[in-house]
Amino acid sequence: MNLVLDRMCIYLAERALFAPLDLNLAPGAIVTLMGPSGCGKSTLLSHLCGILPAPFRATGTISLGTRRLDGLPPEQRRVGILFQDALLFPHLSVAENLAFGLPRGLSRDERRRRVATALHEADLTGLGEQAPATLSGGQRARAALLRTLLAEPAALLLDEPFSKLDTTLRGRMRSFVFSHARERGLPTLLVTHDPADADAAGGPVLSLSAPIDGR
Amino acid sequence: MQSATGCSGGLLSGAPALTLALLLMPIIAGLAGTLLPAFGYLPAIGASGFSLQPWRTLLAEPGLSHALILTLWTGVAATLLALLLTLALLAGCYQSRWLARIRRSLAPLLAMPHAALALGLAFLIAPSGGLARLLSPWATGWERPPELGLFGPQDPWGLSLILALTLKETPYLLFMSLAGLARWPADHDLAVARTLGYGPVSAFLKVVLPQLYPLIRLPVFAALAFALSVVDVALIIGPSAPPTLAVQALRGFNDPDLHARLPAAAAALLLTGLTGLALLLWEGAIQLLARCSRAWLSDGGRGGGGALAQWLALGSGTLALGLAMLSALGLLVWSFALRWTFPAAWPTQWTLAHWRGQFDSLAVATGNTLGIGVAATGVALLLVMACLEQEQRQQRAVSGRSLWLLYLPLLVPQVSFLFGVQVLLAGWGLEGHWLALLWTHLLFVVPYVFLSLADPWRAFDQRYEQSARTLGAGPARVFWRIKLPLLGSAVAVAAAVGFAVSVTQYLPTVFAGAGRYATLTTEAVALASGANRRLIGVYAVAQTLLPLLGFALALMLARRDHRR
Numbered sequence: 001m002n003l004v005l006d007r008m009c010i011y012l013a014e015r016a017l018f019a020p021l022d023l024n025l026a027p028g029a030i031v032t033l034m035g036p037s038g039c040g041k042s043t044l045l046s047h048l049c050g051i052l053p054a055p056f057r058a059t060g061t062i063s064l065g066t067r068r069l070d071g072l073p074p075e076q077r078r079v080g081i082l083f084q085d086a087l088l089f090p091h092l093s094v095a096e097n098l099a100f101g102l103p104r105g106l107s108r109d110e111r112r113r114r115v116a117t118a119l120h121e122a123d124l125t126g127l128g129e130q131a132p133a134t135l136s137g138g139q140r141a142r143a144a145l146l147r148t149l150l151a152e153p154a155a156l157l158l159d160e161p162f163s164k165l166d167t168t169l170r171g172r173m174r175s176f177v178f179s180h181a182r183e184r185g186l187p188t189l190l191v192t193h194d195p196a197d198a199d200a201a202g203g204p205v206l207s208l209s210a211p212i213d214g215r
Numbered sequence: 216m217q218s219a220t221g222c223s224g225g226l227l228s229g230a231p232a233l234t235l236a237l238l239l240m241p242i243i244a245g246l247a248g249t250l251l252p253a254f255g256y257l258p259a260i261g262a263s264g265f266s267l268q269p270w271r272t273l274l275a276e277p278g279l280s281h282a283l284i285l286t287l288w289t290g291v292a293a294t295l296l297a298l299l300l301t302l303a304l305l306a307g308c309y310q311s312r313w314l315a316r317i318r319r320s321l322a323p324l325l326a327m328p329h330a331a332l333a334l335g336l337a338f339l340i341a342p343s344g345g346l347a348r349l350l351s352p353w354a355t356g357w358e359r360p361p362e363l364g365l366f367g368p369q370d371p372w373g374l375s376l377i378l379a380l381t382l383k384e385t386p387y388l389l390f391m392s393l394a395g396l397a398r399w400p401a402d403h404d405l406a407v408a409r410t411l412g413y414g415p416v417s418a419f420l421k422v423v424l425p426q427l428y429p430l431i432r433l434p435v436f437a438a439l440a441f442a443l444s445v446v447d448v449a450l451i452i453g454p455s456a457p458p459t460l461a462v463q464a465l466r467g468f469n470d471p472d473l474h475a476r477l478p479a480a481a482a483a484l485l486l487t488g489l490t491g492l493a494l495l496l497w498e499g500a501i502q503l504l505a506r507c508s509r510a511w512l513s514d515g516g517r518g519g520g521g522a523l524a525q526w527l528a529l530g531s532g533t534l535a536l537g538l539a540m541l542s543a544l545g546l547l548v549w550s551f552a553l554r555w556t557f558p559a560a561w562p563t564q565w566t567l568a569h570w571r572g573q574f575d576s577l578a579v580a581t582g583n584t585l586g587i588g589v590a591a592t593g594v595a596l597l598l599v600m601a602c603l604e605q606e607q608r609q610q611r612a613v614s615g616r617s618l619w620l621l622y623l624p625l626l627v628p629q630v631s632f633l634f635g636v637q638v639l640l641a642g643w644g645l646e647g648h649w650l651a652l653l654w655t656h657l658l659f660v661v662p663y664v665f666l667s668l669a670d671p672w673r674a675f676d677q678r679y680e681q682s683a684r685t686l687g688a689g690p691a692r693v694f695w696r697i698k699l700p701l702l703g704s705a706v707a708v709a710a711a712v713g714f715a716v717s718v719t720q721y722l723p724t725v726f727a728g729a730g731r732y733a734t735l736t737t738e739a740v741a742l743a744s745g746a747n748r749r750l751i752g753v754y755a756v757a758q759t760l761l762p763l764l765g766f767a768l769a770l771m772l773a774r775r776d777h778r779r
Contacts, residue, residue, distance in 0.1 A: 076412075078412070083403070
């Protein structure tokens with residue numbers, strides 16, 4: 001399924017944050033969106049997954065395959081997002097956080113099996129019963145990605161998910177995220193201000209430009 | 216860092232201990248002062264031998280078991296309803312445009328004294344009350360007030376008491392929950408859950424509520440303890456034969472037969488035990504619920520769009536708000552009504568006479584209320600700011616245990632230690648002294664002022680102070696010129712909260728003041744037993760007006776601050 005943005009623009013009050021954006025992401029494609037902070041790139045992602053904060057307003061259309069997403073509540077979009085922080089829920093164990101992502105209607109054994117597989121993929125085997133706070137930053141980031149993927153999204157948004165990791169971890173986490181996204185054929189939109197992120201993604205790099213007439 | 220705190224460090228460092236001592240001493244001494252008479256020792260009335268006789272007298276009273284069950288039932292039901300309504304409103308409306316409206320309607324509801332609310336509600340739901348008048352005769356066919364009603368004077372189940380307590384506690388629990396939600400990025404957690412496919416209500420229940428409840432555990436306890444032990448609301452709108460345990464104890468303390476004080480003290484102690492037991496059972500039930508629902512949290516159930524839940528929550532929230540507003544409106548109308556026969560919806564003749572006739576005693580009561588309220592708020596602000604400042608300079612937050620101690624005056628039933636305090640004060644000849652009155656008000660004002668000031672104070676960006684210090688300003692100058700102005704609106708709101716709490720105090724004013732200080736609250740509650748709705752209206756409106764003005768003033772200051 002392609003993720004397609006058509007004449008997408010976001011306004012704060014009456015001011016456009018950037019010039020209208022057209023974008024067509026094929027399955028497995030990773031597009032990097034760059035721009036200085038405050039240019040509206042994170043706001044764009046929050047609009048795509050349906051959590052645009054109240055003072056902002058958006059125009060243009062979003063579609064995923066044949067489905068129109070604009071106007072849908074976030075839970076019906078099937079658009080996964082990773083933030084700067086892992087945001088694992090502190091009141092649940094690591095395994096429960098992963099199970100939280102799993103769809104409903106699986107047998108108990110099936111849920112357990114899928115969580116175990118995910119823990120293994122994230123190199124967290126044996127840490128499932130632990131509280132998220134006991135994990136390292138890299139471990140938390142991997143768990144957050146797996147939780148997002150277990151919910152079976154049809155597109156993936158990355159909101160500077162590597163910026164809070166130390167440089168040594170960053171490289172490994174990048175290839176971990178990108179290989180998972182490609183493997184599942186997810187159209188992926190990465191927002192960052194680190195050129196190294198864009199290099200690692202290897203796809204097209206766009207920068208959000210200022211609105212033409214400054215309105 | 217040590218030298219930086221300068222000479223004010225000595226004074227400040229004693230503040231937390233002083234504050235806790237001020238709060239705890241009267242409670243401990245007061246409980247002891249109630250404990251001894253409960254076992255037959257009260258030399259002031261010539262009872263000096265220890266015995267179980269007071270307990271035997273108490274247990275022999277015919278309505279006791281009924282009173283116990285009634286107390287437990289009304290307290291638990293009201294708290295449960297208030298908590299459920301609070302959570303329903305949050306689950307249904309958090310992150311919707313309704314939340315801002317709910318937030319805005321909170322301040323006036325919080326400001327309304329519980330006695331005034333109970334009086335207004337009693338007027339509203341009585342068989343001859345506002346609701347019956349609004350609906351009669353066109354809908355009900357009543358030409359005269361009906362004889363009976365579930366909410367009538369009989370009301371053996373205390374339903375009107377439960378309703379009044381629910382209306383009063385919901386805004387408080389909502390307020391505390393909103394403060395709790397501001398303490399961690401709950402929005403982010405919700406956003407994650409929503410993008411994982413969860414509906415708004417399920418996301419709130421599975422992700423936010425388990426993190427929120429620990430933050431409102433103490434406020435919920437305070438609400439439960441209040442509901443179990445409240446005196447004035449139960450006097451006004453509770454059942455009378457038998458009344459709740461707190462009212463029964465108060466009757467004994469006020470009995471002309473001085474020996475009735477001994478079983479009354481036993482009843483007060485029994486109420487303390489009952490409150491403790493109820494808190495334990497409540498916590499046990501919560502723990503059990505948490506354990507049983509653990510698997511449900513991560514079972515993958517996503518829930519629906521939550522539209523039905525939202526409308527149900529908003530519907531019941533609006534109903535509650537409407538009842539509270541109609542109650543206030545009814546009081547106002549009664550205070551100006553000259554001729555208002557059933558079933559007219561409005562008075563047919565209006566008058567200023569009730570207000571004019573009460574002018575002198577109203578002025579005295581307002582003066583007393585203002586005096587004690589302003590003094591208690593001022594002292595409480597000083598103590599709390601000193602504690603918070605000391606905490607920040609020590610870089611150590613108040614521990615969970617100290618927070619419990621701070622909450623203690625809100626958890627121990629007032630009637631159980633205020634009687635003992637009165638006995639002690641009388642022993643020292645301080646009964647009815649203004650300072651004693653101030654002190655007992657502080658017991659309840661300090662915790663609320665602390666609760667409303669602590670979060671903004673701790674959230675204050677200390678780099679402002681640090682940069683002012685590097686510019687050469689001393690700690691005192693930084694405090695007065697930088698910190699206090701920047702925290703001005705938070706201090707103003709905390710002051711309004713403290714003042715409102717002081718205005719509503721009934722039992723502390725009666726017991727520590729030895730009946731010598733007529734405040735708007737004591738007058739309104741004293742009038743409640745009579746049937747003069749017009750007079751009650753005058754005092755209840757005045758009682759509501761004062762804290763409302765306080766909040767309006769605070770919000771005005773806060774808004775001016777905000778613009779700057």
